[in-house]
Amino acid sequence: MNPGAVRTLPLVEVEDVSKGTYWLRFHAPAGFACDPGHFFMLSSPENGAPFLGRPLSIGDVHGERFGFLVRALGGATAWFRTLPVGSPIRLVGPLGRPFLQPERSVHCMVAGGIGLAPFFYLARRLRATQPGARIELRYGERSADAHAPLMEAEGELFDVVERFTDDGSLGARGTVVDGLDDRLGDPNAAWYACGPHAMLRALARRLDEAGATDVQFSLEERMACGFGVCQACIVPNRSGKPRYRLLCMDGPVLDPREVAW
Amino acid sequence: MVERLATTCGPLELANPVLAASGTFGYGDSFERFWPLSLLGGFVTKTLFVAPRDGNPAPRVAETSAGMLNSIGLANVGWEAFVRDKAPRVNALRGRSRMIVNVAGNAPEEFGEIAARVEADRDVVRCDAVEVNVSCPNVKEGGTNIGCHIGQFRDAVRRVRAATTLPIFVKLSPNVADVVPFALCAADEGAEGVSLVNTLYGMQIDTERRAPVLGTGSGGLSGPAILPVGVHWVFKVRAALPELPILGIGGITTWRDALQYLMAGAQAVQVGTASFVNPHACPDILAGLDRWCASRNVAIRDVVGAAHRVGEAVEEPVWTG
Ligand SMILES: Cc1cc2nc3c(=O)[nH]c(=O)nc-3n(C[C@H](O)[C@H](O)[C@H](O)COP(=O)(O)OP(=O)(O)OC[C@H]3O[C@@H](n4cnc5c(N)ncnc54)[C@H](O)[C@@H]3O)c2cc1C
Ligand SMILES: Cc1cc2nc3c(=O)[nH]c(=O)nc-3n(C[C@H](O)[C@H](O)[C@H](O)COP(=O)(O)O)c2cc1C
Ligand code: FES
Numbered sequence: 077m078n079p080g081a082v083r084t085l086p087l088v089e090v091e092d093v094s095k096g097t098y099w100l101r102f103h104a105p106a107g108f109a110c111d112p113g114h115f116f117m118l119s120s121p122e123n124g125a126p127f128l129g130r131p132l133s134i135g136d137v138h139g140e141r142f143g144f145l146v147r148a149l150g151g152a153t154a155w156f157r158t159l160p161v162g163s164p165i166r167l168v169g170p171l172g173r174p175f176l177q178p179e180r181s182v183h184c185m186v187a188g189g190i191g192l193a194p195f196f197y198l199a200r201r202l203r204a205t206q207p208g209a210r211i212e213l214r215y216g217e218r219s220a221d222a223h224a225p226l227m228e229a230e231g232e233l234f235d236v237v238e239r240f241t242d243d244g245s246l247g248a249r250g251t252v253v254d255g256l257d258d259r260l261g262d263p264n265a266a267w268y269a270c271g272p273h274a275m276l277r278a279l280a281r282r283l284d285e286a287g288a289t290d291v292q293f294s295l296e297e298r299m300a301c302g303f304g305v306c307q308a309c310i311v312p313n314r315s316g317k318p319r320y321r322l323l324c325m326d327g328p329v330l331d332p333r334e335v336a337w
Numbered sequence: 338m339v340e341r342l343a344t345t346c347g348p349l350e351l352a353n354p355v356l357a358a359s360g361t362f363g364y365g366d367s368f369e370r371f372w373p374l375s376l377l378g379g380f381v382t383k384t385l386f387v388a389p390r391d392g393n394p395a396p397r398v399a400e401t402s403a404g405m406l407n408s409i410g411l412a413n414v415g416w417e418a419f420v421r422d423k424a425p426r427v428n429a430l431r432g433r434s435r436m437i438v439n440v441a442g443n444a445p446e447e448f449g450e451i452a453a454r455v456e457a458d459r460d461v462v463r464c465d466a467v468e469v470n471v472s473c474p475n476v477k478e479g480g481t482n483i484g485c486h487i488g489q490f491r492d493a494v495r496r497v498r499a500a501t502t503l504p505i506f507v508k509l510s511p512n513v514a515d516v517v518p519f520a521l522c523a524a525d526e527g528a529e530g531v532s533l534v535n536t537l538y539g540m541q542i543d544t545e546r547r548a549p550v551l552g553t554g555s556g557g558l559s560g561p562a563i564l565p566v567g568v569h570w571v572f573k574v575r576a577a578l579p580e581l582p583i584l585g586i587g588g589i590t591t592w593r594d595a596l597q598y599l600m601a602g603a604q605a606v607q608v609g610t611a612s613f614v615n616p617h618a619c620p621d622i623l624a625g626l627d628r629w630c631a632s633r634n635v636a637i638r639d640v641v642g643a644a645h646r647v648g649e650a651v652e653e654p655v656w657t658g
Contacts, residue, residue, distance in 0.1 A: 082371065082615065082616050082617050119614050119615075121615075123561065123590050123591075123611075123614070123615075125402070125403070126400060127400055127401075127403055127404060127405065127560060127561070127614065128398075128400045128405055128613065128614055129613070129614055151400070152400075166614075166615065168616060297395060297396075298395065298396045298397070298398050298399070299398075300398045300405060300407070300610075300613045301612075301613040301616075302613075303367065303370070303616070304363065304367055305361060305362060305363045305367045305368075305612075305613070306360075306361065306398065306407070306409070306613055307360075307383075307392060307397065307409045307412045308395075308396075308397045308398040308407065308409065310392070310394075310395050310397065318391065319391040320391055320392070320412075
C-alpha cells in the first residue's frame with residue numbers, strides 16, 4: 077500500500093484482549109507496507125453510522141496479517157467490535173509520520189491505557205534491526221481488568237514489562253510516570269510514549285528535567301480526514317510560529333519539546 | 338473525460354460537473370496522493386484572507402448523525418503564501434480542471450481588499466473564477482454573519498465586483514429564512530453565479546462534561562444530513578432565477594446525490610465532507626454519473642433543471658434495486 081492508499085478490506089478476526097479492548101485484524105494485501113507509528117483512517121464503506129473515519133495506529137504487522145489494538149470508548153470504536161468477520165471496512169493509509177528508530181542500546185516505551193497500541197510493531201521492528209538492544213515497556217492502566225495480558229509479547233518483543241495501576245491492583249501502584257527512576261538520566265536510552273494527554277504532559281516534563289533528548293510521543297487529536305485537508309487536528313506549537321501544527325501531517329509522532337502542553 | 342459529462346456554468350466551461358468544495362480540498366494539491374487533479378471539472382480553494390489566520394481552538398470537529406460539525410475558523414495561509422507557494426504547483430497539476438479561488442474578509446471592506454489582490458495577481462495565479470464566502474462573521478460588527486444580513490451581503494459583493502473582472506460566484510448561507518433574496522441580490526450586483534449551500538449552524542453537547550463539544554460552542558453542519566436542504570434551496574433559486582448559474586453544494590456522497598442537484602437546477606456540483614471519509618468520492622461520483630448518462634443515453638446538460646419540467650415525458654421508471 078503506498079502512502080495514502082484507499083482500500084476496502086474484509087475484517088478477518090476480532091480478538092478480545094481485556095475489558096473493552098480488542099484486536100481488529102486484516103489480511104495484508106499485496107504491496108502492503110507501513111512503519112511503526114503510522115496510522116490509518118477506518119470507516120464504513122456504506123456511508124453508514126459512524127460516518128467519519130477514525131484514526132487508529134498500526135498495532136502490529138506479523139506474517140500475512142496486520143491489526144489494530146482498539147479500545148471501545150465511544151460510537152465508532154464500540155461499533156467496530158460488533159462487526160462480523162468478513163465485514164468490509166474502508167482503510168485509508170498509512171498516514172502521518174512514523175517513529176524514527178535511532179540506534180540505541182536501550183529503547184524505553186511508555187504506554188498509558190490504549191496508548192499501548194503502537195508498541196508491538198515498534199518493538200518487532202527494533203528487534204529485527206537492532207537485535208542486541210534492550211526493549212523495555214512500562215505500561216499503566218487505571219485498573220487490573222483493563223491490562224492487556226501480553227504473555228507472548230513479553231520475552232519475544234519486550235525484555236521487560238513493568239505494569240502499573242492507579243489502585244495497585246496489578247503491578248506497581250501509581251502511573252507510569254512514577255516508574256521511570258531507574259532509567260531517567262540514562263544517556264543511551266531512546267524514549268517512546270503514547271497515552272492520555274495528562275500523562276504525556278507529565279512525562280514530557282519529567283524527561284525534560286532529566287535531560288533526555290531522544291524522545292518521541294505519539295499524540296491524539298480529533299480528526300476528520302487524516303491527510304491534511306480539514307484542519308481539524310491542531311496541536312499547539314511551542315515556538316508559536318506557526319501557532320498550530322496539524323497532527324495528521326507533522327505527527328502523530330512528535331518531539332514533546334515542540335508541543336505547547 | 339467524455340463529452341456527455343461536459344457542462345457550462347455561466348462563463349465556466351467544465352469538462353465535467355464535479356468540483357471539490359472549499360475547505361475540503363486544501364489549495365488543490367492535497368489529493369494528488371490519491372488521484373490526479375486533472376480528473377475534476379474544477380476545485381475551489383480553502384477560503385483565503387489577505388493575512389494568514391490560525392483558526393479556532395480545538396476541538397474543531399465532531400461527528401453527528403450522518404454528518405459532522407466543524408469550527409475550523411477559516412484557518413488559511415493568507416494570500417501571499419498562496420500565490421507564492423501553492424498556485425504554481427497547482428497550476429502544473431490541474432490540466433483542464435478549473436481553479437476557483439475562494440475569498441473572504443472580516444468586514445465588507447476586506448472583501449474588496451482581497452478581491453483587489455486577486456485581480457492584481459491574476460496572471461500569476463491563473464484562476465478561472467472567484468468564489469465569495471460571505472458566510473463568515475463580521476468581526477467589526479461584533480461577529481454577525483455577513484451572509485445573513487442583506488445590507489452587509491450587498492456591500493461585500495459590490496466591493497468584490499468593483500475590484501475584479503474575473504467571474505464571481507457568491508457562496509450563499511442556508512442560515513436565513515429565505516435564500517432566494519440573497520441570490521437575487523448577488524445577481525443584481527453583477528455576480529456571474531451562486532454557490533449553495535454553505536454549512537448550517539449546529540451544536541453538539543457532551544452530556545458527561547455538560548458542555549459543548551466544539552471549542553467554539555457552535556459550528557457548521559455538513560455531510561449527508563444536509564443533502565435535502567441544499568437540494569431544496571438550489572431548486573428554489575433555480576425556480577426564481579432560471580438564468581442564474583448555480584454550483585450545487587451540500588451532503589453529496591454518491592453520484593445519485595449529485596444528480597439530484599443537477600436536476601434541481603445546478604449546472605455543476607461541489608463535493609465536500611464526503612472526500613474526508615472516502616478520498617475517492619469525487620472520481621467515484623464522476624464514474625457513476627458517466628455510467629448513468631451512458632445507460633440512459635443522455636448528456637449531463639440535458640438533465641440540468643429536469644425536476645422543474647414537470648409533465649414533460651420521461652422514461653417509465655425502472656426498478657434497479
Ligand atoms: C493518530 C491516532 C492514533 C490512534 N490510535 C488508536 C489506536 O490504535 N487504538 C485506539 O483504540 N484508539 C486510537 N486512537 C483514538 C481513537 O481514534 C478514538 O478513540 C476514536 O476516534 C474515538 O471514536 P469513537 O466514535 O469511538 O468515540 P467518540 O464517541 O467520538 O468519543 C469517545 C471519546 O473519545 C474521544 N475522542 C474522539 N475522537 C478522538 C480522537 N481522534 N483521538 C482521541 N480521542 C478521541 C472523545 O473526546 C470522547 O471522550 C488514535 C487517535 C489518533 C489521533
Ligand atoms: C471542515 C470544513 C471546512 C470548510 N471550510 C470552508 C471554507 O473555508 N470556505 C467555504 O466557503 N466553505 C467551507 N466549508 C463548507 C463546504 O465548502 C460546503 O459548503 C459544506 O461543507 C457543505 O457541503 P458538504 O456537505 O458536501 O460538505 C467547509 C466545510 C467543512 C466540513
Ligand atoms: S485530520 Fe484533517 S487536517 Fe488533520
